[in-house]
Amino acid sequence: MISEVDLDAAVTAGILDATTRERLIAFAGTNRGTAGVDRAGPDEESFRLLTGFNDIFVTIAILLVLYAISNLAGRIDPIVGAALVAAASWGLAEYFTRIRRMALPSIVLLLGFVGGVFATVLVVTTGASSLGSETQGSLGVVAAAAAAAIAAYAHWRRFMVPITVAAGAAAIGGTLLAAVAALMPVSPDLLLVLVLLAGLATFALAMSFDMRDRARTTRWTDVAFWLHLLAAPAIIHPVFALAGLLHGKPAPGAAVAVIAVYAGLTLVALAIDRRALLVSALAYVVYAIQSLVASGGALDASLALTALVLGSFLVLLSAAWRPIRARVLTMLPGSVTARLPVVTL
Numbered sequence: 169m170i171s172e173v174d175l176d177a178a179v180t181a182g183i184l185d186a187t188t189r190e191r192l193i194a195f196a197g198t199n200r201g202t203a204g205v206d207r208a209g210p211d212e213e214s215f216r217l218l219t220g221f222n223d224i225f226v227t228i229a230i231l232l233v234l235y236a237i238s239n240l241a242g243r244i245d246p247i248v249g250a251a252l253v254a255a256a257s258w259g260l261a262e263y264f265t266r267i268r269r270m271a272l273p274s275i276v277l278l279l280g281f282v283g284g285v286f287a288t289v290l291v292v293t294t295g296a297s298s299l300g301s302e303t304q305g306s307l308g309v310v311a312a313a314a315a316a317a318i319a320a321y322a323h324w325r326r327f328m329v330p331i332t333v334a335a336g337a338a339a340i341g342g343t344l345l346a347a348v349a350a351l352m353p354v355s356p357d358l359l360l361v362l363v364l365l366a367g368l369a370t371f372a373l374a375m376s377f378d379m380r381d382r383a384r385t386t387r388w389t390d391v392a393f394w395l396h397l398l399a400a401p402a403i404i405h406p407v408f409a410l411a412g413l414l415h416g417k418p419a420p421g422a423a424v425a426v427i428a429v430y431a432g433l434t435l436v437a438l439a440i441d442r443r444a445l446l447v448s449a450l451a452y453v454v455y456a457i458q459s460l461v462a463s464g465g466a467l468d469a470s471l472a473l474t475a476l477v478l479g480s481f482l483v484l485l486s487a488a489w490r491p492i493r494a495r496v497l498t499m500l501p502g503s504v505t506a507r508l509p510v511v512t513l
Contacts (some may be wrong), residue, residue: 175189175192217271217272217275218271218272219269219270219271222270223270223271223272223273224272226264226270226272226273227272227273227276230260230264230273230276230277230280231276233256233260234253234256234257234280237249237252237253237256238250238252238253241253246287246291247288247291247292250284250287250288250291251284251288252284253280253283253284253287254280254281254283254284254285254288254319255284256280257277257278257280257281257284258277258281258323260273260277261274261277261278261281261323261326261327264277265277265278265327265329266326266327274327274329275329275331278320278323278327278329278331278332278335279331279335281319281323282316282319282320282323282335282339283316285312285315285316285319286312286313286315286316286319286339287312288315289308289311289312289315289316290308290309290311290312293307293308293311293312294308306346306349306350307350309342309346309349309350310343310346310347310350313339313340313342313343313346314339314343316335316339316342317336317339317340317343319339320332320333320335320336320339321336324336328387330387330390330391330393330394331390331394333373333377333391333394333395334370334391334394334395334397334398337370337373337395337398338398341366341369341370341402344362344366345359345362345363345366348362357410360405360406360409360410361406361410363402363405363406364402364403364406364407364410366402367399367400367401367402367403367406368399368403370395370398370399370402371395371396371399371400371403373395374392374395374396374399374442375392375440377389377391377392377395378392378440378442378508378509379507379508382507382508382509382510383509383510384509392442393442393444396442396444396445397444397448399444400444400445400447400448400449401448403445404433404445404448404449404452407429408426408429408452411425424456426452426453426455426456427453427456427457429449430446430449430452430453433445433446433449434446434485435496438489438492438493438496439493439496439497439500439504439508440508440509441493441508441509446482450478453478454474454475454478457474457477457478458471458474490511490512493511494511497511
C-alpha cells in the first residue's frame with residue numbers, strides 16, 4: 169500500500185504535484201470508507217508526529233548537534249552561535265524534511281531555524297542600538313519577531329511543515345504585541361486584551377484551514393491542529409485572568425463561573441471537533457474544582473477528588489464523543505454545520 173510518505177517523496181521527485189497528492193489522499197480516504205475498511209475518521213483528530221521510532225532517534229541526534237553548535241560557537245560570539253543553529257537547522261531540513269519527510273525531526277528543525285533567526289536578530293539589534301535599554305529591548309523584540317515571521321514564511325515555501333504556519337502566526341502576533349509595547353505604555357489588562365485578540369485571530373485562521381478539509385485527509389488538517397493548539401491558551405488565559413479568576417483563591421462563585429466557561433468551551437470543541445480547547449483549559453478547571461472541594465471541608469483529598477471528577481468527565485466524553493457531537497451539530501444551523509467536519513458514527 170502506498171503511504172503518505174511515498175506520496176511526499178513522489179512530489180519531491182517531481183512525479184506528482186502537490187495538488188494531485190492531496191486529491192489522491194482525499195480519494196483514498198473516501199474509497200476506504202465506502203469499501204467498509206476500518207480507518208480513523210475525521211473525529212479522531214489525527215495528525216502526523218511520528219512516522220516510526222527512528223523519528224525519536226533522529227530527533228535526539230539533531231538536538232545534540234544543535235546544542236553543540238550553539239554552545240561551542242556561542243563561546244566565540246552569541247550572534248555566531250544563533251546564526252549557525254539557524255543555518256544548521258535549514259541544512260538538516262533539506263535531508264530529513266524535504267527528502268526523508270520525517271515528522272518529529274521536521275518540527276524540531278523548524279523550531280531550531282525560526283528560533284535561531286529570532287535569537288540572531290535579537291542579539292544584533294539590542295547590541296547595536298544606542299537607545300535606552302527599555303526602548304532598545306522593545307524594538308529588538310519587534311525586529312526579531314518580524315524576522316522570525318519572515319523566516320517561517322520562507323521555511324513554509326520550501327518545506328511545507330504543518331507547524332510552520334502556527335510558528336509564523338506566533339511570530340506575527342509577537343511582532344504586533346512588541347510594537348504596541350514599544351509605542352505606548354501597556355497595562356497588564358490591555359496586554360491581556362491584545363493577547364485575546366491575537367488568539368481569536370489565530371482561531372479564525374485555524375478554522376479557515378479546517379473548512380478547506382472537512383474530511384481531514386490532507387495536510388491542511390495538521391496545519392489547523394497546530395493553529396488551534398496555539399490559539400487555545402491565548403484565548404483561555406486572558407478570559408480567566410480578566411474575569412479575576414486567577415488572583416489568589418477563587419470564591420465559590422468564581423469557581424463555578426470557571427466550570428460554566430469550561431462547559432461552553434466543551435460545546436465549542438465538540439462543534440468544531442477540536443480537543444485543544446479542552447486540554448488548554450484543564451489547569452484552570454482543576455484549580456476551580458479543587459477550590460470548591462476544599463471549601464466543602466475535604467482539603468486533604470481535594471486534588472484526588474478533583475482528578476476523579478474531571479477524569480471521569482473526560483473519559484465519558486471521549487468514549488461518547490461522536491454521538492454527543494452529532495447531537496450538538498443538530499442544534500446548529502445548516503449553514504454552519506455545512507462548514508464543520510463531518511460526523512462518522
